[in-house]
Amino acid sequence: xxxxxxxxxxxxxxxxxxxxxxxxxxxxxxxxxxxxxxxxxxxxxxxxxxxxxxxxxxxxxxxxxxxxxxxxxxxxxxxxxxxxxxxxxxxxxxxxxxxxxxxxxxxxxxxxxxxxxxxxxxxxxxxxxxxxxxxxxxxxxxxxxxxxxxxxxxxxxxxxxxxxxxxxxxxxxxxxxxxxxxxxxxxxxxxxxxxxxxxxxxxxxxxxxxxxxxxxxxxxxxxxxxxxxxxxxxxxxxxxxxxxxxxxxxxxxxxxxxxxxxxxxxxxxxxxxxxxxxxxxxxxxxxxxxxxxxxxxxxxxxxxxxxxxxxxxxxxxxxxxxxxxxxxxxxxxxxxxxxxxxxxxxxxxxxxxxxxxxxxxxxxxxxxxxxxxxxxxxxxxxxxxxxxxxxxxxxxxxxxxxxxxxxxxxxxxxxxxxxxxxxxxxxxxxxxxxxxxxxxxxxxxxxxxxxxxxx
Amino acid sequence: xxxxxxxxxxxxxxxxxxxxxxxxxxxxxxxxxxxxxxxxxxxxxxxxxxxxxxxxxxxxxxxxxxxxxxxxxxxxxxxxxxxxxxxxxxxxxxxxxxxxxxxxxxxxxxxxxxxxxxxxxxxxxxxxxxxxxxxxxxxxxxxxxxxxxxxxxxxxxxxxxxxxxxxxxxxxxxxxxxxxxxxxxxxxxxxxxxxx
Ligand SMILES: [Zn+2]
Ligand SMILES: [Zn+2]
Ligand SMILES: [Zn+2]
Numbered sequence: 001x002x003x004x005x006x007x008x009x010x011x012x013x014x015x016x017x018x019x020x021x022x023x024x025x026x027x028x029x030x031x032x033x034x035x036x037x038x039x040x041x042x043x044x045x046x047x048x049x050x051x052x053x054x055x056x057x058x059x060x061x062x063x064x065x066x067x068x069x070x071x072x073x074x075x076x077x078x079x080x081x082x083x084x085x086x087x088x089x090x091x092x093x094x095x096x097x098x099x100x101x102x103x104x105x106x107x108x109x110x111x112x113x114x115x116x117x118x119x120x121x122x123x124x125x126x127x128x129x130x131x132x133x134x135x136x137x138x139x140x141x142x143x144x145x146x147x148x149x150x151x152x153x154x155x156x157x158x159x160x161x162x163x164x165x166x167x168x169x170x171x172x173x174x175x176x177x178x179x180x181x182x183x184x185x186x187x188x189x190x191x192x193x194x195x196x197x198x199x200x201x202x203x204x205x206x207x208x209x210x211x212x213x214x215x216x217x218x219x220x221x222x223x224x225x226x227x228x229x230x231x232x233x234x235x236x237x238x239x240x241x242x243x244x245x246x247x248x249x250x251x252x253x254x255x256x257x258x259x260x261x262x263x264x265x266x267x268x269x270x271x272x273x274x275x276x277x278x279x280x281x282x283x284x285x286x287x288x289x290x291x292x293x294x295x296x297x298x299x300x301x302x303x304x305x306x307x308x309x310x311x312x313x314x315x316x317x318x319x320x321x322x323x324x325x326x327x328x329x330x331x332x333x334x335x336x337x338x339x340x341x342x343x344x345x346x347x348x349x350x351x352x353x354x355x356x357x358x359x360x361x362x363x364x365x366x367x368x369x370x371x372x373x374x375x376x377x378x379x380x381x382x383x384x385x386x387x388x389x390x391x392x393x394x395x396x397x398x399x400x401x402x403x404x405x406x407x408x409x410x411x412x413x414x415x416x417x418x419x420x421x422x423x424x425x426x427x428x429x430x431x432x433x434x435x436x437x438x439x440x441x442x443x444x445x446x447x448x449x450x451x452x453x454x455x
Numbered sequence: 456x457x458x459x460x461x462x463x464x465x466x467x468x469x470x471x472x473x474x475x476x477x478x479x480x481x482x483x484x485x486x487x488x489x490x491x492x493x494x495x496x497x498x499x500x501x502x503x504x505x506x507x508x509x510x511x512x513x514x515x516x517x518x519x520x521x522x523x524x525x526x527x528x529x530x531x532x533x534x535x536x537x538x539x540x541x542x543x544x545x546x547x548x549x550x551x552x553x554x555x556x557x558x559x560x561x562x563x564x565x566x567x568x569x570x571x572x573x574x575x576x577x578x579x580x581x582x583x584x585x586x587x588x589x590x591x592x593x594x595x596x597x598x599x600x601x602x603x604x605x606x607x608x609x610x611x612x613x614x615x616x617x618x619x620x621x622x623x624x625x626x627x628x629x630x631x632x633x634x635x636x637x638x639x640x641x642x643x644x645x646x647x648x649x650x651x
Contacts (some may be wrong), residue, residue: 070525073562074560081525086522090523090524
């Protein structure tokens with residue numbers, strides 16, 4: 001080997017391995033990049049491919065509606081760009097995408113698992129089954145009720161993969177969940193380099209053998225992972241964004257197995273896995289049954305709110321919570337209805353707050369409820385998952401609305417009784433007519449309880 | 456290209472568009488954003504601009520200029536068309552510095568007018584790559600001319616309407632007006648999408 005006066009900066013390799021990246025957005029100097037390209041450590045591909053059909057080479061979007069053509073001042077031609085992944089830096093015809101093909105990052109094969117917790121029998125079984133599937137390179141579905149303790153049971157599989165030098169990704173649709181999982185994995189794997197990736201995440205040093213990312217960030221990887229764990233697999237935005245699923249497919253190596261973790265698997269997921277690679281945990285880690293929703297009519301609640309009044313039954317329920325000092329969540333089907341109801345509910349207690357998806361103070365408000373600084377929150381479905389508040393009580397207003405699918409209702413009910421100190425609590429479905437989705441949610445919860453406590 | 460958008464260009468919600476006879480007969484553009492997004496923009500009281508600057512406009516400009524989403528140039532095409540189509544003066548969009556334009560890959564003022572089917576010409580050239588907002592008031596006033604006339608441009612005895620996306624301080628428009636008046640233009644007015 002001839003020394004040519006340039007040495008590959010390890011940081012360049014560590015960052016770009018497994019990634020598909022806009023060359024103009026690389027965090028490294030153009031001098032180093034050009035040298036790496038000369039050495040054929042990097043392959044460059046066009047941003048948008050036109051044949052056989054139009055396709056974005058980063059996010060694999062192929063929907064012609066999501067491409068826009070314009071007169072480009074950079075390439076002096078008619079250029080096409082992808083609107084689907086535009087928030088991550090625009091990819092157009094004249095954009096160069098770089099893929100690392102050079103020397104591989106040096107993996108530190110020193111990992112340790114620091115977790116002193118105890119598994120329940122069901123958790124242990126699911127952890128063993130998942131590990132067996134991973135070792136056999138077989139995809140696996142973990143179907144665990146809300147509060148079953150699904151994160152911990154991933155530890156043995158992740159640990160085993162890391163020790164074998166495999167690159168692991170935990171992907172979840174929500175940034176909130178990434179931020180919650182990251183410190184837990186850092187604690188469990190203190191010697192492993194772990195990166196947390198989400199929109200607006202800072203640059204992180206080194207090569208991460210374990211990546212915790214939003215599913216969106218997977219667009220920026222290509223054939224990178226030996227194992228991908230998809231957490232909250234049913235919670236993709238719009239529940240079923242095909243291109244997001246393609247992102248998972250593209251970010252993993254060809255034969256890499258997937259692990260799906262969810263409390264509410266789709267029929268398609270169940271159908272695919274139920275026969276073999278399937279773990280089912282119908283019981284919570286604290287061995288108490290899931291709270292079963294109570295269904296209550298609230299006829300004409302919409303008109304009632306419009307007249308400036310809180311429906312009587314709801315008012316009574318909120319007053320009881322205030323009296324007993326139980327924190328509570330009121331779920332509304334629309335922002336409009338919630339906004340109408342907010343001042344009325346605040347007449348009962350002025351500290352009650354409302355949150356919705358675009359609320360910049362969302363996190364602070366949830367924290368206030370957790371710290372008992374406010375007695376309760378009004379919310380849209382945005383808080384249906386991911387949050388844990390001790391002793392919280394829940395009511396759904398307008399449970400018959402289309403947005404409250406059986407899965408959404410199960411997730412909402414799953415907020416209650418997670419803390420071993422307060423394993424019970426009330427879940428109310430206030431409605432203007434009972435729907436099949438409501439029936440299904442109640443039936444499933446009862447079925448889990450029956451399964452979990454059959455012995 | 457008068458492509459009919461199936462989804463809101465700003466929030467991606469699907470658009471329920473019914474093509475009315477009125478739309479066809481009066482050659483109206485089809486909508487590009489949903490009613491909810493339309494409602495976030497507040498019309499301006501001023502005769503020299505269309506909208507006020509607010510949170511929605513901030514988002515809009517960020518996506519158009521910073522994220523380079525040229526498709527958004529179409530969002531206000533109907534309103535711009537209505538306002539400018541009968542304009543008798545010659546319309547001059549405020550140009551970007553060529554290097555800046557290459558970097559952004561398009562000039563947003565040109566694209567706004569193109570989308571609205573408003574004819575325009577270019578007579579001015581930007582002389583600096585610096586932005587106005589990076590300077591303080593004194594620096595802005597004393598700054599060297601921001602524009603010069605293109606070579607061979609004839610401006611004498613004609614009326615002009617300068618067009619920009621937003622009137623932040625007015626310095627940009629003043630500089631452009633000054634160059635044109637110095638070169639013998641009869642009258643120079645301005646119009647912006649957003650009042651500052
Ligand atoms: Zn794309
Ligand atoms: Zn181009
Ligand atoms: Zn919209």
